[in-house]
Amino acid sequence: EAQVTQNPRYLITVTGKKLTVTCSQNMNHEYMSWYRQDPGLGLRQIYYSMNVEVTDKGDVPEGYKVSRKEKRNFPLILESPSPNQTSLYFCASSPTPSLEQFFGPGTRLTVL
Amino acid sequence: AQKITQTQPGMFVQEKEAVTLDCTYDTSDQSYGLFWYKQPSSGEMIFLIYQGSYDEQNATEGRYSLNFQKARKSANLVISASQLGDSAMYFCAMREGLRGAQKLVFGQGTRLTINP
Numbered sequence: 184e185a186q187v188t189q190n191p192r193y194l195i196t197v198t199g200k201k202l203t204v205t206c207s208q209n210m211n212h213e214y215m216s217w218y219r220q221d222p223g224l225g226l227r228q229i230y231y232s233m234n235v236e237v238t239d240k241g242d243v244p245e246g247y248k249v250s251r252k253e254k255r256n257f258p259l260i261l262e263s264p265s266p267n268q269t270s271l272y273f274c275a276s277s278p279t280p281s282l283e284q285f286f287g288p289g290t291r292l293t294v295l
Numbered sequence: 296a297q298k299i300t301q302t303q304p305g306m307f308v309q310e311k312e313a314v315t316l317d318c319t320y321d322t323s324d325q326s327y328g329l330f331w332y333k334q335p336s337s338g339e340m341i342f343l344i345y346q347g348s349y350d351e352q353n354a355t356e357g358r359y360s361l362n363f364q365k366a367r368k369s370a371n372l373v374i375s376a377s378q379l380g381d382s383a384m385y386f387c388a389m390r391e392g393l394r395g396a397q398k399l400v401f402g403q404g405t406r407l408t409i410n411p
Contacts, residue, residue: 216399218399218401223403224403225299225386225401225402225403225404226340226386226388226399226401227401228398228399228400231398241398242398242400271338273340275340282345283330283342283345284330284342284399285342286332286339286340288338288339289338289339289340
């Protein structure tokens with residue numbers, strides 16, 4: 184089944200404790216993105232990647248890191264999480280810029 | 296400045312009625328794409344419809360159509376014959392930039408409730 188998977192789906196952590204949210208797609212898509220969703224703000228792009236080793240900042244990159252060492256994986260790293268990073272996070276992928284993005288199921292992160 | 300504006304935070308519609316969800320956008324690019332996504336209460340994001348800036352005809356996908364008015368920078372989603380399962384958040388989004396760049400900007404969303 185073609186899909187984007189994220190792990191974990193739910194995470195409660197404490198301020199400053201490094202964490203990684205994994206994202207993997209099995210559709211051989213070149214483009215992958217990370218978004219955060221907050222009430223009243225819609226989805227905001229954190230980082231995106233156009234191919235292996237090619238990443239660029241979205242609208243809200245502060246406090247996040249990404250890497251794209253393999254085509255299928257695009258992990259999101261929070262080196263020192265803070266409470267304002269409590270949010271619902273989505274990973275997405277697409278084959279080309281002109282086509283729709285396929286979204287993962289989301290990761291709900293709470294930073295205490 | 297907001298690049299995607301959805302002016303209806305919430306809408307209530309009777310089942311089987313048609314509904315229009317508004318979306319206006321702001322871009323200076325000639326090449327761009329407009330998307331609509333549905334987010335039910337379960338949380339997943341479901342792609343509904345896409346309109347490219349050079350597409351001359353309005354996009355349609357089943358009960359969904361996109362009323363694209365380029366001069367007004369408007370890309371409203373029309374759902375015909377609404378169903379209870381259409382109750383969800385709806386997001387309009389825009390891709391800017393030339394081929395090879397993908398930056399997707401979302402509006403704040405409209406919560407649609409279909410009443411029986």
